[in-house]
Amino acid sequence: MQVSCLTICVVIWFSTHLASSQTIKHPLFSPNNQSEQLTTRKRVAIIGAGLAGATASYYLHDSIRELHDIDITIFESSLKIGGRIKSVKYRGRTIEIGAPAASTHDWCFLRAMKDVVLAPKEPDWDWKFHIMRTVGVWNGAGFVSTGPHEPRCSTWWELMKMVWREGRTAWLLRKVSLPHWVEVGKLMWKYGLSPWTFERATLSDLKTWDSFGADLCSRQTHTFGSLNSELRRAGLPGEVLGSAGSYFRSLNLSAAFLNEVIEPYARARFGQNLENVRGFAAEIAYREFFSRSVAVSDGNYRLVDRLITLSRAHLNLNSRIKEIRNGHSKRYSLLSESHSAENTVVEQWEEFDAVVIATPLQLGGIVFDGSLNIKLPLEPSPPFLERHITHFVSEHYPSPNFFNLSSSTHLPNSILTTANNSNIPDIFNIDSIGNVVRIDRAYCPSPWLGEPDDCDATISEGIFRIISSDTIDNQILFKMIGSPSDFEFPFLHRQVWPFVTPAYVNHLLPIDDVELAPSLYYTGGGDDLFSSLEMSCRMGFNVGVKAFFDLDDALR
Template sequence: MLKLIKFLEIFAFKKILIVLSFLSDFNLTSNSSNLFNQLNLNQIPFISSYHHHHHQNSSSKPLRIAIIGGGPAGTSAAFFLSRLSNQSRNHADIHLFESSNRIGGRVLSIKPFDSDQFQSIEAGASIFVGANKHLNHAAKIFNLSLQDYNQDKSENGPIAIWDGTEFVFEETGSEWWDTLKLVWRYGRAPFQLSSINKQTINQFEQIYKESFISIGPFDSFHEWLSHSGLLNFLPITGSDYLINQKSINLQAVNELAAIFTRTNYGQDISNIHALATLVSLAGKSGRSVIGGNHQIFQHFLNQSQSKLHLNHQIHTISQSNPNKTYSNPQYLLSYHQNSKNLTATTDPFDIVIIAAPFHQSGLTLQNIQQSIQLPSIQPYVRLHVTFIITNSTSPSGELFGKSKDQTVSRMIYSTMMRNVLGKGKRPVFNTVNYLKNLGQKDGVIGDMHIVKIFSEAPVTTGTLQKLFKHEQNLLWVKRLEWDAYPFLNPIQSDFPPIQLTQGIYYVNGFESFMSTMETQTLMSFNIASLITKNYWNFNPKRNWIDE
């Protein structure tokens, strides 16, 4: 959510792409520059035994469905279930429960100075790309206006790569000279990465086609990944894949390719699996919805005509009448409302969809008669995002071992190569990006600029003072943090289940493989299709975007 490459073709001396983020999800950057133009740096198979469902027809009572979580996964699940129930001439009574007071989950935007005077700036899940067909189609049918994520060309400039001790690569602003510098340092790697990018995009495109959809819906993540051809990228790290299987030189992997995984997923390329690395390296044309990407998911929910329950913290799922034998058990949801300690319980539901990270949600399953398969604990990256409004036109060199009055690039991406080799410290940030010129304000000398910093830990005020030369240059600071995406370590066999037990489905297990806005909607479509197949004997053969 910010990713994908369209690297320079050497003989034509095209520009290399800038770091943004693929599919979104929860991965972000901004602007383009000369050299990196548009580079988007944002189990064993679970064999389901739960297919002995009755098939509802149009005269039956509505199938009661509860969805826990109001982010991309939950809202799109409601939307797809509503569409499929209409297409199959069945009825669904859908309820969506969200623990907070808003829809969107980790898709979050802020306004400079917390003022409605300014346009929203994406904080989480900043962009999606042209290859993200679900999100683009949704924006189209919902009549949402899009903008290029790097729309403010005035903030573009040379890119720099910082390793915690020195700049290992700095653009000068001269396209020819910067191209020669790039090739001199990284050799053939830009062209190899460009080729990998094209192959990855072609492979991702297959999952939208009728030939793939008609095989499903899939009972397990293993099955989905196997049929999509992505399974073999999970057991190895990104660096292992690029170095040992694609013969890309070590320096290019640990500097050039590494900035994509650190920008998109806040993780080092030596730790993250190859599939997440490919996601980080794939795509172009970063865009966002004017007014905030969260509007897509609000529209998903509105179109579904689901009943929304905000400020409902679901803490327990229990079986209704567990001592009785049912072919189709029903479930009660117990919840706290408005953060109060008092517990209330819903009426029974036929189906529950968990559309939030299971272990972060605090959910427990009680009094379930059938066997249960719970997902393994999945740690999440705690991402720190710092927004700064400053009248400093560029960062100061003081933080980078230069003089206080010397300026550096306005787009800085960090690599951990020196730290990995035991020769230096980790950078204090993942990325520093000037996003937008906000214009002038009374009492402020010069134009105001909004800057976004991603980091593994809070960025101290002292660090910000060094970065922007003087404390008085810090006109506004806003700090956010959240569990942005899972630690995407290589996966050998411990795949999370799609069904925890009969009638209880889990969307967010897919984040272990790809954590983006788009891929959450992909898995919601699969699970919605699985439900309609199991309960109504209705199986869509085409993707909803082709209907």
């Protein structure tokens, strides 16, 4: 009896000891410790699914994925991603109805394409068949200048490399224009030394701009917390950040050269005259017009989609952020408002360790709790002007009569305008951006029993883009192409962009800091400096890497 009792006591003691030892060896299975593990997993919210938000999401995930687990959530108020990027299809042809394409000088856009393995768009058929494109500047009465609109070689050496690679066809078939200095020489014949002075200033200023946001030796690790500090690091002089009109006059450029050559390109790019754009922005507009454009094959929309997909972010469409306040278990608490399929409004609070605002504060409508120490400007930012973009397809090309010219006048492919062109609404640019060839069998009998070439017709349609200050209605389009009022456009799309460019130049950047509060980042400060896809990409790249450094330090 005593032995059996002793045996039972020993068994109970071993069982208790074994159970206690198992609890100590597996602490993660307790509910309390499991919640602790979930709270240590870092969460980042990105507000806006445009190029800036997508770039920030991708480079944050790409930098941190090998070191830590992270959850990225993107909130987009619209039903689609892309922001200012919009791509549509017409008869198999991709038309970019949003922001213009990038150029070969835009290192961030090109890097993003390369990193996510997206191919560039193939050259148009007129490039393949060596058809020379032309550009003209219209002042309301006639064309004050016309010339080739082709990507230019900057030096004779660059032209020789093209001939060496492609043979004599690069020269004989005019696959590239003459070196840019040849065009400068032609302009000097008419405008004196102004083209030479402008060219030298542009080369110097834009060399520094190209290094903005990039450490060319180690781009992976370079970040900046202040726009002004980054401008100083890049070496961009203060004068070129002011009004382009004032800056160019200080260089003693002639009024005729500014009005007939430089300003039309700024108007086509920004819809603004020289007095209301920054000096380096006007220089970029002129350079971009003669640079090789770069777009993603099948649409720039694919770049945003690919960046978000590879970042493994949770995408919440039709969901906007209403309020940001201090969090409890994490740094910030966000109130989101979304619409369900039943059209009911759903509000939800979520907490995040870091927040990236990748949409303009003027459009976001975000309320910041008073307890947050936000670095917002004391003075409001300049109002931003809206621009109207009209795309249409027609077998009828623009008529010279619309421009008060004789019917026999051959119009250039791209038409720019001066500030005194007397158009109402003000038309900044009319551009032929491509062609579509289709087979029309509308007059073939049914059932069709003849030969293939008996009744069909080959129709060439032009794709055109108009940038204007107000709506271009159908009556203006009918007059522009010289067609009757009952003409039906096979494709017609109008888009109003409310946040394109500031109404005037603010010499002090309204929002200089990239980090508005600890771990609360803003990408939109660069829009007051230069609004473009490239600027959005650079700001998103900077914020993504900067957020990685901050989160990595917190986790170590």
